[in-house]
Amino acid sequence: MQTKKVVYIAAIIESILFGLTFxxxxxxxxxxxxxxxxxxxxxxxxxxxxxxxxxxxxxxxFRGRPCWPVLAAAFVQPCVNTICETCGIDLTTTSESAxxxxxxxxxxxxxxxxxxxxxxxxxxxxxxxxxxxGVIVSIVFSDGFSLGGKAAGYLLLxxxxxxxxxxxxxxxxIADRFTPMDRTFAMAVMGGIWFNLxxxxxxxxxxWYAVCFQEAEVGLAVFFLGAIGSFTxxxxxxxxxxxxxxxxxxxLQVNLITITGVVTGILFQGDSFGWYTVIGLILVVTGVxxxxxxxxxxxxxx
Numbered sequence: 604m605q606t607k608k609v610v611y612i613a614a615i616i617e618s619i620l621f622g623l624t625f626x627x628x629x630x631x632x633x634x635x636x637x638x639x640x641x642x643x644x645x646x647x648x649x650x651x652x653x654x655x656x657x658x659x660x661x662x663x664x665f666r667g668r669p670c671w672p673v674l675a676a677a678f679v680q681p682c683v684n685t686i687c688e689t690c691g692i693d694l695t696t697t698s699e700s701a702x703x704x705x706x707x708x709x710x711x712x713x714x715x716x717x718x719x720x721x722x723x724x725x726x727x728x729x730x731x732x733x734x735x736x737g738v739i740v741s742i743v744f745s746d747g748f749s750l751g752g753k754a755a756g757y758l759l760l761x762x763x764x765x766x767x768x769x770x771x772x773x774x775x776x777i778a779d780r781f782t783p784m785d786r787t788f789a790m791a792v793m794g795g796i797w798f799n800l801x802x803x804x805x806x807x808x809x810x811w812y813a814v815c816f817q818e819a820e821v822g823l824a825v826f827f828l829g830a831i832g833s834f835t836x837x838x839x840x841x842x843x844x845x846x847x848x849x850x851x852x853x854x855l856q857v858n859l860i861t862i863t864g865v866v867t868g869i870l871f872q873g874d875s876f877g878w879y880t881v882i883g884l885i886l887v888v889t890g891v892x893x894x895x896x897x898x899x900x901x902x903x904x905x
Contacts, residue, residue: 610846611855617839618856622863624832625697625704626871628689630824634814637689639807640825642798643815645681647829648837649795652788663788665781672777673789680770681794681833687762694756698874701864702741703760705857705887709734710768726893734890741883745875771852775844783841790837858888 631640655661665673692700709731716727742757774786781789802808815822844852865884868874 606846610843613839614843614847614852614855615859617836617843618859619863620831621836621840621856622701622860623867624828624836625692625701625864626867627824627827627832628692629697629868629872631821631828632689632693634818634821635811635825637686637693638798638801638805639811640828641681641685641689641794642802643812643825644685644828644833645791645794645798647826648791648833651830651834652791656788661784661788663782663785665785665789668780670789672773673781673786674793676770676773676777676786677789677793679766679773681790682797684763684766684770685794687759687766691756691759691763695753695760696874697868697872698865698876698880699742699745699753699756699868700760701861701868702738702883702887703757703764704767704864705861705891706734706738706764707767707771708857708891710764711771714768714772730890730893732890733893734887737883737886737888737890739883740879740886744879745877771844774841775848775852778841778845783838783845786841787834787837791833794833858891861887 628640631643635643652661656663688700688704691703712727713731777786799809802811815825840856843856847855862884865874865880869876869880
């Protein structure tokens with residue numbers, strides 16, 4: 604019982620902190636492009652992990668086990684997922700990104716059903732429909748909505764949802780072989796190397812890192828994204844999915860992340876707010892909860 608309580612507390616803390624990363628990314632994107640923001644974010648996380656690992660403060664161990672499962676998960680998140688997320692945030696708004704992010708548990712359910720051949724119960728189908736309706740309401744009825752102007756952003760955020768769901772399932776499936784620290788360490792190192800290489804290939808070099816020291820707001824934003832969003836949050840995330848079924852973990856975390864992201868977008872970025880925001884959030888959260896309700900136990904036949 605005590606362990607379960609700790610898992611829920613970890614999920615709540617991680618969700619609120621991660622919800623703030625939408626705002627952090629939006630601030631950093633005022634001076635840097637998406638790949639530069641990601642390079643800063645994951646380089647900070649990588650440096651923290653390497654320092655703590657070399658000093659023995661944290662323990663990671665990959666010996667005697669095939670590493671391809673954890674490397675595959677680390678490629679999905681962050682190498683693919685955070686590109687979709689950050690570029691999507693750049694082309695939309697903080698609150699829109701947070702609402703679409705809430706579709707990850709739905710994607711987890713659909714992928715789980717597809718791979719494990721589980722039949723969709725009516726309540727799951729209804730939950731999926733409600734969540735999708737909530738996303739549509741909150742976006743389509745917002746002030747100044749223009750599908751043509753943000754189509755690329757919405758597609759990228761859809762990619763964020765799909766890859767986020769795949770990573771959630773992959774992380775849960777390898778939890779018995781790799782600790783949360785092992786998995787997050789692999790993510791940070793791969794992300795740090797990957798995004799810096801991408802910037803070199805793009806001909807951007809490393810000179811733009813100076814912006815983080817010249818612009819205090821940008822520097823604080825990328826430090827938060829790296830130290831909290833990529834380092835702390837993913838340790839907590841991997842711990843939670845190791846101790847809770849993937850759909851349930853996703854439902855609990857994503858609802859809080861969405862609400863935090865929407866509220867911060869409205870308060871600090873001036874995102875559109877109205878009846879559509881409230882109704883959309885209610886539909887999304889209700890749909891996610893409904894779609895992830897456990898199946899009732901089947902009665903034994905005499």
